[in-house]
Amino acid sequence: MLISCYFFVYSPLFQRELLHLFLKRRTFNYKSYSIMKTSPILHGIWLLSLAFFTSCQPQLQEIPEQVMGLAPVYATTDWRVIKVSDSRAIQKLGKMYYKDGYIFAGERGQGIHIIDNRDPFNPRRLKFIEIAGNSDVAIKGNFLYANNLFDLVVLDISNLDQIRVVSRVEKAFPNIEATPLPDNYTGFFECTDPARGVVSHWEEQLLKRPQCWR
Amino acid sequence: MKQLLRFSFLLLALALLSQCTDLETASPDSAGTTGVGGSLAQFTIVGNFLYTVDASNLRTFDISKPDAPELRHSTKISSNDVETIFPLNNWLFLGTQSGMLIYQLSANGNPSFVSAYQHVVSCDPVVANKEFAYVTLRATGCRGAGFGAADRLDIISIANIRQPQIISSYFMREPYGLGVDGTTLFVCDGRYGVRVFNVANPSSIVEIAHLEGFTAYDVIPLRGLLLVIGPENIYQYDYTDLQNIRQISQIPFGV
Numbered sequence: 001m002l003i004s005c006y007f008f009v010y011s012p013l014f015q016r017e018l019l020h021l022f023l024k025r026r027t028f029n030y031k032s033y034s035i036m037k038t039s040p041i042l043h044g045i046w047l048l049s050l051a052f053f054t055s056c057q058p059q060l061q062e063i064p065e066q067v068m069g070l071a072p073v074y075a076t077t078d079w080r081v082i083k084v085s086d087s088r089a090i091q092k093l094g095k096m097y098y099k100d101g102y103i104f105a106g107e108r109g110q111g112i113h114i115i116d117n118r119d120p121f122n123p124r125r126l127k128f129i130e131i132a133g134n135s136d137v138a139i140k141g142n143f144l145y146a147n148n149l150f151d152l153v154v155l156d157i158s159n160l161d162q163i164r165v166v167s168r169v170e171k172a173f174p175n176i177e178a179t180p181l182p183d184n185y186t187g188f189f190e191c192t193d194p195a196r197g198v199v200s201h202w203e204e205q206l207l208k209r210p211q212c213w214r
Numbered sequence: 215m216k217q218l219l220r221f222s223f224l225l226l227a228l229a230l231l232s233q234c235t236d237l238e239t240a241s242p243d244s245a246g247t248t249g250v251g252g253s254l255a256q257f258t259i260v261g262n263f264l265y266t267v268d269a270s271n272l273r274t275f276d277i278s279k280p281d282a283p284e285l286r287h288s289t290k291i292s293s294n295d296v297e298t299i300f301p302l303n304n305w306l307f308l309g310t311q312s313g314m315l316i317y318q319l320s321a322n323g324n325p326s327f328v329s330a331y332q333h334v335v336s337c338d339p340v341v342a343n344k345e346f347a348y349v350t351l352r353a354t355g356c357r358g359a360g361f362g363a364a365d366r367l368d369i370i371s372i373a374n375i376r377q378p379q380i381i382s383s384y385f386m387r388e389p390y391g392l393g394v395d396g397t398t399l400f401v402c403d404g405r406y407g408v409r410v411f412n413v414a415n416p417s418s419i420v421e422i423a424h425l426e427g428f429t430a431y432d433v434i435p436l437r438g439l440l441l442v443i444g445p446e447n448i449y450q451y452d453y454t455d456l457q458n459i460r461q462i463s464q465i466p467f468g469v
Contacts, residue, residue: 100247138264166280
């Protein structure tokens with residue numbers, strides 16, 4: 001019993017797992033699986049778990065006056081402007097991509113560090129490409145593909161001193177409305193306000209009576 | 215709950231069949247080579263196409279003209295839990311929280327669903343190599359990990375791509391990203407560093423080295439040079455001599 005309580009508090013997706021077993025996977029064509037057999041048992045578990053979920057949730061969190069958590073940083077109106085600046089310290093590394101002796105290291109939600117790694121004993125940071133809301137990158141030939149929030153941008157990197165944007169697909173990823181919380185973050189965060197624009201990244205801050213958590 | 219567990223394990227053994235697709239290869243890469251990403255990537259390039267995943271979509275962009283990329287195709291993935299994408303030959307391997315999905319690329323670049331390997335909900339990238347796919351499943355610190363989820367490495371035979379089959383499974387401590395180079399498999403074990411395995415015999419892999427003393431989230435093996443991502447550093451190792459893997463440099467964060 002305690003275990004089911006635990007799972008519902010810490011794992012809202014557990015519900016989804018059950019739902020999957022129950023609804024979605026029924027549409028799959030599993031050869032030797034009959035939903036009819038297991039369904040009543042699952043149904044029982046589901047109802048039982050629901051009962052626990054409702055009894056668990058009120059104790060889930062008490063909202064503190066002040067607590068460290070994550071606050072959204074909204075993209076400025078010029079978030080589509082891509083700038084190349086001098087190298088800077090890596091803070092929160094996201095994805096990494098390697099090509100021909102260079103490392104492209106993503107700064108979560110902010111851009112891409114270019115590191116000259118032709119001599120892996122002495123890697124050197126070269127540049128930082130500022131790309132708001134960036135989370136991923138891939139390169140083919142002289143062209144770098146990255147997301148700029150929900151747009152896809154293509155940069156010509158044939159000359160690292162003259163990186164330039166060659167194209168942009170607006171709203172290529174329409175379901176990215178905001179940069180999500182870091183993957184494994186659990187804790188309080190400031191609720192996002194769509195009226196203030198799109199979230200480009202998150203920063204650790206002292207929050208006052210935060211209304212959101214996960 | 216026992217029933218649910220048993221049921222989840224049952225799912226492991228099942229695979230999906232889909233309609234046949236043509237086996238032609240995608241058009242040759244004529245405009246330059248692609249780089250290498252980690253196992254947690256959500257973008258990958260195969261031939262003239264950029265494939266991207268978010269939770270519920272697999273998108274295909276035609277990048278034959280970099281100055282005018284075009285969205286060609288978008289596939290909805292009903293489980294809404296896609297985390298990673300990995301290319302091998304004409305296949306894409308998607309790591310989702312509920313399993314591994316395999317898509318085949320047709321000559322026009324469009325992916326079509328081939329098969330799936332299902333498991334209990336957990337965090338799980340996938341990489342593949344010739345006949346095998348390697349999947350890590352992480353319950354520790356995985357938001358949303360399902361009941362019965364464990365920290366482990368699964369080796370799956372993809373000799374028959376339409377029917378992936380589990381060969382063996384090994385317990386890990388908190389596995390994140392992974393990378394494979396020939397018969398050498400690198401598994402990031404979170405706070406427990408990087409574990410290096412000889413996977414020549416997939417039913418009984420052998421740990422040949424354990425790089426410890428730091429936290430590791432993802433790796434990129436580059437034929438003798440291993441890039442490791444941690445929360446505080448990028449580490450580089452020389453693994454040309456597997457009996458003597460040594461760190462050659464690190465790129466610290468914050469400075």
